[in-house]
Amino acid sequence: MTLLASDTRRPRRSIWPALIWPALLLICLIPGLLNRAVSSLSAGQVPTLDTPLWKLTLSHLGLVLLAEVVVLLIGVPLAVAVTRPGRESLMRLAEAVAGLGQTVPTLAILALAVPALGFGVRPTLLGLLLYGLVPVVSNGIAGLLAVDKPTLDAARGMGMTDGQRLRRIELPLSLPVLLAGVRTSTVYNVGTATIGAALGASGLGTPIIEGLSQQNTGLVVIGALLAALLALSLDGLLGLAAAEEGQR
Amino acid sequence: MNSRPLAGAVGEHLSPALSSAARFSPDLQLVLWLGAAPMLAACWLPWVLLRPNRLAAGEFLRLPPLDIGLGLLAALATALAGRFLPRAVPLLASFALSLGAWWLGSRSGAAVQGQAEFARASVSSGVWLWLLGAAMTVYGAGLVGRRLGGAQPYLAWLWLPAVVLMALIGHFASWSVVAEYRVQHDRFFQELGRHLYLILVALGLATLIGAPLAVWASRNARVSGVVLGVAGGVQTVPSLALLGLLIAPLSALANAVPALRAVGVSGIGVAPALTAMTLYALLPVLRNGVVALRGVLPGVLDAARGMGMTDNQRFWRVQLPLALPVWLSGIRQAAVMLVGVASVAQLIGAGGLGYFIFSGLQSGAADLILLGALPAALLAIVLDILLRGLETLLGRRLGRA
Numbered sequence: 001m002t003l004l005a006s007d008t009r010r011p012r013r014s015i016w017p018a019l020i021w022p023a024l025l026l027i028c029l030i031p032g033l034l035n036r037a038v039s040s041l042s043a044g045q046v047p048t049l050d051t052p053l054w055k056l057t058l059s060h061l062g063l064v065l066l067a068e069v070v071v072l073l074i075g076v077p078l079a080v081a082v083t084r085p086g087r088e089s090l091m092r093l094a095e096a097v098a099g100l101g102q103t104v105p106t107l108a109i110l111a112l113a114v115p116a117l118g119f120g121v122r123p124t125l126l127g128l129l130l131y132g133l134v135p136v137v138s139n140g141i142a143g144l145l146a147v148d149k150p151t152l153d154a155a156r157g158m159g160m161t162d163g164q165r166l167r168r169i170e171l172p173l174s175l176p177v178l179l180a181g182v183r184t185s186t187v188y189n190v191g192t193a194t195i196g197a198a199l200g201a202s203g204l205g206t207p208i209i210e211g212l213s214q215q216n217t218g219l220v221v222i223g224a225l226l227a228a229l230l231a232l233s234l235d236g237l238l239g240l241a242a243a244e245e246g247q248r
Numbered sequence: 249m250n251s252r253p254l255a256g257a258v259g260e261h262l263s264p265a266l267s268s269a270a271r272f273s274p275d276l277q278l279v280l281w282l283g284a285a286p287m288l289a290a291c292w293l294p295w296v297l298l299r300p301n302r303l304a305a306g307e308f309l310r311l312p313p314l315d316i317g318l319g320l321l322a323a324l325a326t327a328l329a330g331r332f333l334p335r336a337v338p339l340l341a342s343f344a345l346s347l348g349a350w351w352l353g354s355r356s357g358a359a360v361q362g363q364a365e366f367a368r369a370s371v372s373s374g375v376w377l378w379l380l381g382a383a384m385t386v387y388g389a390g391l392v393g394r395r396l397g398g399a400q401p402y403l404a405w406l407w408l409p410a411v412v413l414m415a416l417i418g419h420f421a422s423w424s425v426v427a428e429y430r431v432q433h434d435r436f437f438q439e440l441g442r443h444l445y446l447i448l449v450a451l452g453l454a455t456l457i458g459a460p461l462a463v464w465a466s467r468n469a470r471v472s473g474v475v476l477g478v479a480g481g482v483q484t485v486p487s488l489a490l491l492g493l494l495i496a497p498l499s500a501l502a503n504a505v506p507a508l509r510a511v512g513v514s515g516i517g518v519a520p521a522l523t524a525m526t527l528y529a530l531l532p533v534l535r536n537g538v539v540a541l542r543g544v545l546p547g548v549l550d551a552a553r554g555m556g557m558t559d560n561q562r563f564w565r566v567q568l569p570l571a572l573p574v575w576l577s578g579i580r581q582a583a584v585m586l587v588g589v590a591s592v593a594q595l596i597g598a599g600g601l602g603y604f605i606f607s608g609l610q611s612g613a614a615d616l617i618l619l620g621a622l623p624a625a626l627l628a629i630v631l632d633i634l635l636r637g638l639e640t641l642l643g644r645r646l647g648r649a
Contacts, residue, residue, distance in 0.1 A: 086275055087275045088273070089276040089278070089279045090275050090278060093384065093387060102584075103628045103632045104628055105628055107592055108591065108625045108628075111609065112617070112621050116373070191487055195487075195488055198609060208488055212492070217496050221496050224490070231485055
């Protein structure tokens with residue numbers, strides 16, 4: 001068990017570089033600041049939105065995080081289920097579907113869901129789930145497969161049940177790889193949720209789409225800047241969490 | 249292959265008739281049942297949505313009773329064959345998928361029979377569910393076929409010529425998406441061409457810029473850290489945001505230097521789309537390039553030096569050929585990703601298949617959305633398969649030369 005519950009961590013890496021992007025994001029969210037900064041792009045007028053920027057950012061973040069929670073609830077049990085012994089065919093099927101999900105363009109999936117689910121949050125949420133699942137499932141499978149066989153045999157020799165081995169050995173050992181998948185999936189979904197604005201889901205894509213249709217460059221830049229900062233922030237923060245986990 | 253312990257029910261009463269079935273792990277049968285379940289459900293779901301025109305509300309039509317019976321039989325037979333007659337699985341799975349495609353055409357044809365010219369027959373949940381289940385069954389059948397050996401794996405692909413044949417004889421002519429295609433025939437090829445043009449130019453530019461950078465970065469750890477870090481940061485930015493962020497600097501550039509405007513640089517249109525797509529494609533090209541060039545074993549390079557090769561010769565004749573297959577997989581990832589980014593590029597006026605998707609979304613015309621989304625999805629899949637094939641070919645040629 002020493003490899004799991006050791007308290008002797010190595011000295012931490014500096015966390016400050018990862019906090020640059022969240023700090024920039026918060027500065028940009030100071031009411032009125034960003035709008036005034038981009039006014040030169042909108043023919044001198046300060047672009048305004050019906051919804052305040054912090055609300056758009058929060059609903060964007062909320063959508064991504066909600067999807068990520070559901071993705072974890074589905075993806076991790078799925079990865080565990082298909083990596084049990086004697087399930088090679090199911091695992092291959094899961095990998096093939098995940099590979100297909102990586103190949104098919106985001107917009108195509110989102111758009112294909114519209115005839116079935118209508119406009120708004122629902123098709124976007126479906127797209128976020130499908131796209132979020134891909135890295136989590138494939139990294140989950142890869143992580144669980146990479147667990148050392150002798151380690152598992154040793155655990156069996158110690159008299160651990162299958163459930164104990166899963167909880168105490170396999171899941172902790174595969175956690176870094178799984179976390180990398182969670183990071184990819186979250187960052188990717190910030191982009192997917194941006195495109196979701198084209199289907200009527202409220203978020204940081206909304207100013208981009210509105211600005212493009214009104215030919216208001218300032219509005220486009222506001223949305224694009226905030227979406228980019230949100231993605232970079234989440235990438236940095238989740239990278240920090242993964243590094244912590246890797247250092248244990 | 250037979251070393252796997254025989255599982256439960258199959259192993260207990262091993263009779264000659266079951267001996268071939270016993271070769272399959274129960275999970276392979278589970279895959280077949282996973283495919284059969286959506287097909288069984290699809291038999292009762294609405295199959296076709298008939299509307300008086302492409303925007304009006306319509307009525308859902310189901311399969312006729314006889315076809316429901318046939319569908320249930322086909323779905324059950326495939327799953328049960330996994331247990332009792334594995335040799336029949338690839339053929340039955342191909343049949344199930346072809347049956348779905350056949351019904352797609354014949355049911356929509358029957359629906360618009362005798363209707364006014366503007367009537368549209370869209371496919372409904374039943375078709376999608378059937379095709380999904382049949383595709384999973386076909387995948388399972390491919391695994392079955394590989395274990396059986398012989399011609400069996402190819403039988404699982406029989407649906408492909410069948411569907412192509414149906415398309416060629418115009419069997420799908422009544423399907424609303426094909427009707428939409430007939431109306432916009434010229435525009436479709438124009439936008440498809442634009443889509444391909446965007447992908448190829450961006451991929452070419454990314455390779456031209458990325459290749460020297462990757463060679464440089466592979467020889468210098470600090471450079472590779474910076475280059476990969478910057479490219480990774482660009483990749484983190486959502487594609488739509490990157491397209492949006494490029495509008496301002498590019499339009500400012502075009503205003504400041506009128507000569508650039510003359511060659512087509514502006515904030516909206518093809519130029520910002522190509523810039524964003526090139527930046528986006530750089531990361532996979534760079535990352536795989538660095539990994540591939542560094543991955544060449546030092547011993548091989550030492551041997552080349554020992555043979556009296558100059559630095560240049562070693563790079564061109566040894567390092568690059570050995571690195572090429574891995575590098576190509578980065579270019580494949582970039583190409584597949586670009587199919588997706590190019591569909592969004594319509595938002596900044598660059599055209600492509602996104603034109604149909606977005607005009608469909610704006611007018612609420614589901615068929616128009618499908619006309620853009622289905623070819624985009626197919627394009628990505630086909631590109632992926634083709635470039636994978638090229639990778640394997642190159643790997644075989646160069647890796648063992």
